[in-house]
Amino acid sequence: MGQQLATDFTNQFLIAMPEMADPNFGGTVVFIAEHSPKGALGLVINRPMELDLATLFERIDLKLEIAPLASSPVFFGGPVQMDRGFVLHEPAGDWDSTVTVGDELGLTSSKDVLEAVASGGGPRRMLVTLGYAGWGPGQLEEEISRNAWLTVPANAELIFDTPAEERFAAAFRLLGIDPAFLASSAGHA
Numbered sequence: 001m002g003q004q005l006a007t008d009f010t011n012q013f014l015i016a017m018p019e020m021a022d023p024n025f026g027g028t029v030v031f032i033a034e035h036s037p038k039g040a041l042g043l044v045i046n047r048p049m050e051l052d053l054a055t056l057f058e059r060i061d062l063k064l065e066i067a068p069l070a071s072s073p074v075f076f077g078g079p080v081q082m083d084r085g086f087v088l089h090e091p092a093g094d095w096d097s098t099v100t101v102g103d104e105l106g107l108t109s110s111k112d113v114l115e116a117v118a119s120g121g122g123p124r125r126m127l128v129t130l131g132y133a134g135w136g137p138g139q140l141e142e143e144i145s146r147n148a149w150l151t152v153p154a155n156a157e158l159i160f161d162t163p164a165e166e167r168f169a170a171a172f173r174l175l176g177i178d179p180a181f182l183a184s185s186a187g188h189a
Contacts, residue, residue, distance in 0.1 A: 077129025
């Protein structure tokens with residue numbers, strides 16, 4: 001008997017409210033890849049790290065020959081399992097351990113997707129993170145009920161086509177909100 005969620009946040013963006021105190025999530029947009037009664041898993045999609053794909057590939061003994069990809073940043077996906085790579089990609093494809101999200105997106109944590117990318121046969125579009133964001137049972141719902149996050153249906157253009165530094169404002173615009181109008185109660189400059 002699978003317990004039904006009152007609200008399923010799978011394939012939604014979480015947009016951190018200005019009051020977000022957790023430094024891991026202040027100013028972030030999180031893509032929720034899985035949400036069930038057991039909890040939720042998401043990736044921060046707007047926090048590039050100093051690490052680029054070429055360097056990441058070297059670390060896992062793969063050579064990335066595709067020049068435009070080599071300099072792409074690896075993103076901070078969240079504070080859980082920071083030593084593991086997660087690939088959010090389109091199309092979902094058929095990899096060893098992929099969670100399909102919606103019609104087109106896949107979240108893969110197995111190395112085979114990166115091996116395919118290295119040889120030029122990977123997914124059409126992708127975002128690579130180290131780590132992920134996780135919530136226990138009911139935790140995400142509770143944070144949302146406290147207005148820590150706004151939610152909006154995810155869209156692939158924002159993930160793959162919008163420059164990282166513009167994703168936070170672009171996610172607000174999906175809601176029809178200009179983030180400049182969201183004054184923080186603490187008055188941070």
